[in-house]
Amino acid sequence: MPEAVAAELATRADDHLVQLLTPSGELVADQDFHYSGSEQELVDDLRTMLLTRAIDIEATALQRKGELGLWVQSLGQEAAQVGSARAFGRHDLIVPSYRELGVYLALGLDPLEFLGTFRGTAMVDWPTGPANLHLPSFVIGTQTLHAVGMAMALQRDGRVGNPEPADNGAVVVYFGDGATSQGDVNEAFVFAAAAQAPVVFFCQNNQWAISEPTTVQTPIPLYRRAAGFGFPGVRVDGNDVLAVRAVTEWALARARSGAGPVLIEAFTYRIGAHTTSDDPTKYRDAAEVDEWKAKDPIDRLRTYLLARGLIDDAWLDGVAAEASIAAERLRTGCVQLVEPDLADSFDLVYTDTPEHLQRQRQEFQAYEASFEVNA
Amino acid sequence: MSTLTMAKALNAGLRRALAGDPKVLLAGEDIGRLGGVFRITEGLQAEFGPTRVVDTPLAEAGIVGTAVGMALRGYKPVVEIQFDGFVYPAFDQIVSQVSRLHFRSHGRLSVPMVVRIPYGGGIGAIEHHSESPEAYFAHTPGLKVVTCANPSDAYWMIQQAIADPDPVIFFEPKRRYHDKGEVDLDASAAPDSLYQARIARHGTDATLLTYGPMVRTCLDAAAAAEAEGRSLEVIDLRSLSPIDDATVFASVRRTGRAVVVHEAVRTLGMGAELAARIQAECFYELQAPVLRVTGYDLPYPPSRTEHSYLPDLDRVLDAVDQSLAH
Ligand SMILES: Cc1ncc(C[n+]2csc(CCOP(=O)(O)OP(=O)(O)O)c2C)c(N)n1
Numbered sequence: 001m002p003e004a005v006a007a008e009l010a011t012r013a014d015d016h017l018v019q020l021l022t023p024s025g026e027l028v029a030d031q032d033f034h035y036s037g038s039e040q041e042l043v044d045d046l047r048t049m050l051l052t053r054a055i056d057i058e059a060t061a062l063q064r065k066g067e068l069g070l071w072v073q074s075l076g077q078e079a080a081q082v083g084s085a086r087a088f089g090r091h092d093l094i095v096p097s098y099r100e101l102g103v104y105l106a107l108g109l110d111p112l113e114f115l116g117t118f119r120g121t122a123m124v125d126w127p128t129g130p131a132n133l134h135l136p137s138f139v140i141g142t143q144t145l146h147a148v149g150m151a152m153a154l155q156r157d158g159r160v161g162n163p164e165p166a167d168n169g170a171v172v173v174y175f176g177d178g179a180t181s182q183g184d185v186n187e188a189f190v191f192a193a194a195a196q197a198p199v200v201f202f203c204q205n206n207q208w209a210i211s212e213p214t215t216v217q218t219p220i221p222l223y224r225r226a227a228g229f230g231f232p233g234v235r236v237d238g239n240d241v242l243a244v245r246a247v248t249e250w251a252l253a254r255a256r257s258g259a260g261p262v263l264i265e266a267f268t269y270r271i272g273a274h275t276t277s278d279d280p281t282k283y284r285d286a287a288e289v290d291e292w293k294a295k296d297p298i299d300r301l302r303t304y305l306l307a308r309g310l311i312d313d314a315w316l317d318g319v320a321a322e323a324s325i326a327a328e329r330l331r332t333g334c335v336q337l338v339e340p341d342l343a344d345s346f347d348l349v350y351t352d353t354p355e356h357l358q359r360q361r362q363e364f365q366a367y368e369a370s371f372e373v374n375a
Numbered sequence: 376m377s378t379l380t381m382a383k384a385l386n387a388g389l390r391r392a393l394a395g396d397p398k399v400l401l402a403g404e405d406i407g408r409l410g411g412v413f414r415i416t417e418g419l420q421a422e423f424g425p426t427r428v429v430d431t432p433l434a435e436a437g438i439v440g441t442a443v444g445m446a447l448r449g450y451k452p453v454v455e456i457q458f459d460g461f462v463y464p465a466f467d468q469i470v471s472q473v474s475r476l477h478f479r480s481h482g483r484l485s486v487p488m489v490v491r492i493p494y495g496g497g498i499g500a501i502e503h504h505s506e507s508p509e510a511y512f513a514h515t516p517g518l519k520v521v522t523c524a525n526p527s528d529a530y531w532m533i534q535q536a537i538a539d540p541d542p543v544i545f546f547e548p549k550r551r552y553h554d555k556g557e558v559d560l561d562a563s564a565a566p567d568s569l570y571q572a573r574i575a576r577h578g579t580d581a582t583l584l585t586y587g588p589m590v591r592t593c594l595d596a597a598a599a600a601e602a603e604g605r606s607l608e609v610i611d612l613r614s615l616s617p618i619d620d621a622t623v624f625a626s627v628r629r630t631g632r633a634v635v636v637h638e639a640v641r642t643l644g645m646g647a648e649l650a651a652r653i654q655a656e657c658f659y660e661l662q663a664p665v666l667r668v669t670g671y672d673l674p675y676p677p678s679r680t681e682h683s684y685l686p687d688l689d690r691v692l693d694a695v696d697q698s699l700a701h
Contacts, residue, residue, distance in 0.1 A: 070501055210405045211430070217432045342676055356642070360672060364671065
């Protein structure tokens, strides 16, 4: 199936968007991709998407209150994140950018652990993050090269192309539409294609790179770039959790089987601002935002599940209650995050701390202590 | 005289450069409608159009590399790197290409371009948004490296950097963007050469050598020292490459003591260079070794610890005490 689809993709109508659930919440068929999950999984997806939004909104509020230095919203991108995370297999590696809250929650991670990065109490680490999750990256696009290197390591480890699909692994790397302009991302495409590396490039095209519309980066749809590098590209409705899952599952299965990389362009929209430091009213039309609000990924899934009788108001109330507990936990946990001591940083620079850094630590500690004496 | 923030002064300087020379153009990420993430280019695209104030693709090597080509064809590109920590993708272009074209072409080619970089910490930012990478560039022959510390300098220095026939790395201390000061917007020319250090405060007991964001810290330290009967001279280097040796040596000869203050990490930083130069030239006039007050040799730490990381008034005064104890 994977190879057949790859061949078929070449014949798809230009700029065809893979879609399985319309904005009004109705199922539609796609010629190549079909939803493989259960209805219960869709209910779980809605729950994760609702929690993502609630935590996102709470973190934004915490930034407004001065508790966080910055927050990077996922508002509007929940389906792209949760749907792609649904497709991860046991041996897959995940390489995020900085906007993947929904992926983290789908993985069952505690969002509070990641808050220190934005509060300034910690670097970008997840203290108890799973081993298959790489650190998020704030330098645009740079993580795509790491992802390809990890995929090349999977090849060497014999994790690719085994007859038993469950033995295989691949890498999923996240980045934005703006990132596709970076040299690093283009080099990642080159390396991945040359090595036929098992990597899925997952581009969340939210149509804006801070103030720059995607047209500043490219005159053609992004997914079409893949062809020039020598691997398939697929454009999927990023607000449709079913379609995102279907396409990502296909791309991962294909990569794990040894057929090489895929570029997925999840076509979505950033309803919020780029970050809490950004003011999109300076460059973006309200009408455009309204148009996309009507395509909200959460609304359409909720509409569908309600219509099918898979959820009801009581279920929604239950999730809302769960979300407000999660938000409350974030609120109280945020202010209790341990304030770091610079003294601890000196031993983190190298595996073994060289003498000059030991001296600088002592110098720093003596300086700090001088205040305690004087006070 | 007008009272302006440094951000507005830079904006006014860029506007005057654009208006005065049709070959000047600005390029960078988000500098158009948004006016840059720090609003330094606010309103300039509306005024001069999208071919003079260009929103570029999100690619630093591309921004700098294409500016080289424009400069080689007679334009004067002024590019903005959004934050200090994002200049590294363009590092190869800057150190291997921009810096050497004049030399490699036996002086036949020149690259009259400016790379503007908001730099330094103190704003509570996340990783890669608080770096002080000036030493990498000052270490590279062929680049001129400058940094402003007040609105008047910001206004004039950016225009001088644009007019310079050589490539200039122009560091803007983002922590001081909102500091206000007097600017003579209508004067016909800058008061000083771009490569001349400024005596920001006269004093007799010791010299503080500093630049960019730390100038204000050192001026505050000097004011505090005065209350204790100590007279500190503060030199704002302004140019980190070349260094105005004459002003530095004359001051150190007068006071006999030098303390270099910068945010960047200590090892192989500007302090090391200044200390070496001073001891080679002023050895017999020195009353004490040249001391350094700097950031520690760490990656810039999480922002909640940056107050401990960044040199502050007390650390500067401690070093002055140490120097005077000799
Ligand atoms: C190398 C680099 N240059 C500039 C930046 C500053 N910056 C942070 S996010 C961003 C826009 C990114 O847009 P996109 O790739 O579309 O991702 P999105 O944030 O929209 O998800 C920019 C320019 C950066 N982080 N790294």
